[in-house]
Amino acid sequence: MKGKKLEGLAGLLDLAGRDLVICLQAEGPVGRGAGRDWKKNLKGISSKVEKLKGIVVECRRPSQREVPAVVRRCLESRGLEATAAAVQQIADFVGEDVGAMEDAAERLLLWLGGPGKVDEEQVERVVRASRFHSVFELTDAVGEGDTRTAVRVLHASFRQGETPLALLGQLARHLRNLVRVGGASRRLGSDPQRLHAELGLHPYVIKKCLAQSRRFGAKRLGQLLDAVARADVDLKSSRLPAEIIMERLVLELAGSSGQNR
Incomplete structure (x- = not known):
């Protein structure tokens, strides 16, 4: 929803009765990357709701630390x-x-x-051993540069009921972990236990991330996170089928580690 539409919605609240529920779903960044107009108008809506003795509930995803x-x-x-x-x-x-x-x-x-x-x-x-296993297969295949397996597991995940946005979130999280582990290992060395104490990630995850972060490199990981952000926007705004958007992204991610198979 664009800024002018948010302004209009804020105006409608002046005419609203008390028995009203409004749900706003963000189709773009709402945190640091959000535009000033979005933040300003959303704050205005919240203020009007509170004046009407209503309640504003923000249903955001928890941060990684939470x-x-x-x-x-x-x-x-x-x-x-x-x-x-x-x-x-x-x-x-x-x-x-x-x-x-x-x-x-x-x-x-x-x-x-x-x-x-x-x-x-x-x-x-x-x-x-549940359906999450396919997600780990996907992130492993991407991290290891195995494009064939990555695409196969992606389509299998769709058949098992995984949503594109959920898969995208797991891929983004995996890349962020690669950045964190790679950065910490340059400062502290490659001892999994020491990195576990620093980052709080499971030692098994750290061992995986250590090898994969070296394959990509810090600069390329930043570029891939940008690619994930673009895919997020495409999934929420493009007319392209979600499966095509995700397959294109997975091919780009898996093809970046230099070990395509």
Whole structure:
């Protein structure tokens, strides 16, 4: 929604009654990359709602640092008590996707047959073996430059019900992890335990990211994150089929590590 339309919406609130629910879905960046008009008008709408004694609820995705705490809340709400390592493992598997966190918690609850304790072995068996496994296959294939496998797993993920935006989010998160691990390894060395203490990522993820970050290089990773951002805009605004947009992106990402097969 453009700035002028937001202005018009803010004006309509003056005429609105009390029994009104408005949902705004952003089709572009809402954080630091958002335009000034968007932020200004959205703030104006919030002020008008509050004057009418309404409530503004922002349903944003958690940041990467917030993910473990959200995962723990999803588990605890179902009576599941997880070790810190198990919580971090789920966070590494599902990323910032709250729906995937809820799904993982439900799977664990069903596996245990009710409330109980959760450890890494159970997470590995229940969560990693679920539909999330295809997502890890995709990020691994991209990181290893295996274009054929990456495209095959992408289409398999679509058949399993994964949405393009969810897959895009996982690819973006994987690239950000490569940037973080690559940068930290240049400062601290390549010891997985030391990097785990610095970054909070699971040692298994760190080992994967170390090798893959070297294949890409810091400069190319920045360019690929830009490509992901462009794909995000295309998915939300282009008339091209989402499958084509994602396939084009995966080919670009996997073809950048220099080890195409």
